[in-house]
Amino acid sequence: MSKKIIVLIVVIILLVIISGVIYFTSQNSNESENANNNQENLAEQTEEENQTSNSVGTENEDDTTGTAKTLVVYFSAQGHTEEVAQKIANNLGADIFELEPVDEYSSDDLDWTDSNSRVSQEHEDESLRNIELVSTSVENWDSYDTVLIGYPIWWGIAAWPVDTFVKSNDFTGKTVIPFCTSSSSGLGNSGDLLAEEANSGNWLDGQRFRSNPSDSDIKNWTDSLQ
Numbered sequence: 001m002s003k004k005i006i007v008l009i010v011v012i013i014l015l016v017i018i019s020g021v022i023y024f025t026s027q028n029s030n031e032s033e034n035a036n037n038n039q040e041n042l043a044e045q046t047e048e049e050n051q052t053s054n055s056v057g058t059e060n061e062d063d064t065t066g067t068a069k070t071l072v073v074y075f076s077a078q079g080h081t082e083e084v085a086q087k088i089a090n091n092l093g094a095d096i097f098e099l100e101p102v103d104e105y106s107s108d109d110l111d112w113t114d115s116n117s118r119v120s121q122e123h124e125d126e127s128l129r130n131i132e133l134v135s136t137s138v139e140n141w142d143s144y145d146t147v148l149i150g151y152p153i154w155w156g157i158a159a160w161p162v163d164t165f166v167k168s169n170d171f172t173g174k175t176v177i178p179f180c181t182s183s184s185s186g187l188g189n190s191g192d193l194l195a196e197e198a199n200s201g202n203w204l205d206g207q208r209f210r211s212n213p214s215d216s217d218i219k220n221w222t223d224s225l226q
């Protein structure tokens with residue numbers, strides 16, 4: 001073979017190798033560019049998803065406050081009304097707000113058989129019945145169109161810590177439904193007296209429960225409200 005032919009073959013082989021290298025290099029750079037693009041796309045997508053899930057979160061929060069139209073407010077000195085209030089709120093999917101006196105009632109305070117007990121003194125002297133509450137303001141009060149107010153019966157009327165809440169809030173545009181627990185007394189005119197104190201709101205006839213009503217007693221009543 002002449003030298004020229006050998007050189008030509010070597011040159012062709014070199015050319016094939018060089019073009020192969022160039023091809024593979026360009027393929028690799030395309031792939032890494034694609035990979036970069038994919039990463040960027042993924043990042044953008046994740047960002048979008050985050051934004052979407054954030055806005056759903058906010059919407060849900062808004063929804064919670066927007067659709068939770070019923071509020072159960074209650075005072076309970078010995079836990080019976082509290083249990084009923086919680087079951088009512090559960091059945092209705094309502095929010096709940098407890099009325100807590102700053103100066104809690106002890107069991108001695110509640111001894112109505114003792115004429116010197118706190119509650120007996122308050123019963124005797126109406127001026128002692130302005131019971132200060134930890135809070136009377138409900139968050140998003142305006143968003144509720146129905147408010148149920150629960151209390152124990154004390155000497156035939158609503159336990160007076162409830163008065164402080166009723167006097168402090170504007171019930172205009174709201175339907176208000178009283179309920180109580182008691183040993184034997186009915187609701188009596190306790191709801192009417194609270195309505196007078198509130199001087200606003202559409203107060204409906206309420207419901208009396210015994211101190212430990214059955215779940216079905218409570219369910220029957222909450223079903224009748226829906």
Ligand SMILES: Cc1cc2nc3c(=O)[nH]c(=O)nc-3n(C[C@H](O)[C@H](O)[C@H](O)COP(=O)(O)O)c2cc1C
Binds near residue numbers: 080154155181182184
């Ligand atoms: C000071 C006081 C007065 C009460 N007065 C009455 C009453 O007049 N009529 C009645 O049926 N029950 C009366 N009770 C019983 C409560 O109404 C009843 O036990 C109620 O379920 C208690 O609710 P609570 O556990 O949420 O405080 C009285 C209880 C107390 C402590």
